[in-house]
Amino acid sequence: MVIILGISHKEKYKFVSIRWKLVSTYLLLVITSLLIINVFISRLILNIYIEQRKSNVLIRANIVSNDIKNFITLSSAKEAIVYVNPIAEKYSKEIRGRIIVVDKEGIVKGDSNKEYLGETFRHTEIRNALKGQTSTNIYNFKEYGHVLYAAVPAIVHNRIVGATLVSVSINDIYKDLSHINQNLFFISTTCIALIAIISFIFLDFSFKPLERFTKAINSMAKGDFKQKVHINTNDEFKNMADAFNAMIMKLDQVDKQRNEFVANVSHELRTPISSIKLLSESLLHQDEDNIYIYKEFMEDISAEADRLNNIINELLALVDLDKEKLHINYKITYMNFLLEKIVNRLKPLAERKNIKLTLESDEKIQIKVDPEKIQQAIINIIENAIKYTQEAGKVQVRLYSQGKWCIIEVKDNGIGIPESSLKQIFDRFYRVDKARSRKTGGTGLGLSISDQIVMLHQGIIEVESKIGEGSSFYIKIPNDIKL
């Protein structure tokens, strides 16, 4: 069911590249803007042309009105027509339009088309002109197309005696405009095509780095942590590549550490198991009545089993520490009492080797720690000091504060650590002398557990040592842990 859903989901949403999405968005924006600009330009040009034509026609209409005003008022209507009409015809030829002249009652005294002579003509523009207003309008007739009407009053001694109406075709303006619109359309289409091509090429180039990221991530998914991303564009992709490369380097390191750790664990676990197997096989082939050899072998087997147990316990402690990173149970703790408790607990161990274990803590120090965990870290270090110090040696534990640090110093006069190993002793399974460490029951995990615990407390462990003279470990815990 899930698989079917998965397939249909994939089929439903086809892959669309970001390049295409961005190019279509750009184009949509460009087309909309060009459309608005084109309509605006076209309207503006039309208005300018029409206004120009209107003022020309009104000038003509005024000239005609001026020429005929004295004839309109003639007492005989026929006489008036005889004088007025030729003037109307003359001007009509000049402006290639029609001119109608009416007297104040609206009776036509001149018509360049001779259609309405003697009739009453009550057109809106004429009526406005007879009221003293200059009036213009544009009509769109089916047969003639766009026609501009302009009417002006004829005035004699401040009296309106008639009006002149001029009508001219303005189809030429619309023709010119359609020509301009065609040009605008051509320019816009060319612009859109160019923008589409340029933006696609640009985006294709800009998004190329993404392919490198995808390739590297795919290799990473297959477990290859070597594939780095190289980008030199000096932009966000470069920052991303730097972050990616840092991440992949860290992952590679973690992967290596993990492999090393698994190899070490297997090796460490295999050694006691092989010993147990070897010892038990030898026992099987022993003389039945040699009880001493049996006992000796059984003791060795028991010691190896203890070792195995130690390794497993310490590994579990490490895993717990990794898991519990965020679960530290801080308590305000008197470090003096805690150290007293630890030293008393370890005294019998030191006495077995005739080692003098002492504690010196002059000031009372109270800090926030997880007492269980910090106790484990300190025990590991004191136990090491006892372990790696010869019989009748000295181990001194000192507690003091220095600046922001609470310091627990563990000093011994034991075998010391070579300088070349100082950096590695905190690594998991690292032991300076494997044979000696095995003899003393060391797993190579103690210091790394201590280091991890102290790090969780935002502290550090420092070490000074000289071969043959002894070692000093300094456990430094801040006295103002930030939670």
Ligand code: ADP
């Ligand atoms: P181990 O269980 O082997 O002691 P640790 O992690 O506790 O493992 O210590 C790592 C190694 O550091 C030890 O094997 C030992 O060689 C060295 N070491 C630690 N503490 C001391 C010390 N006080 N004196 C000398 N060597 C030490």
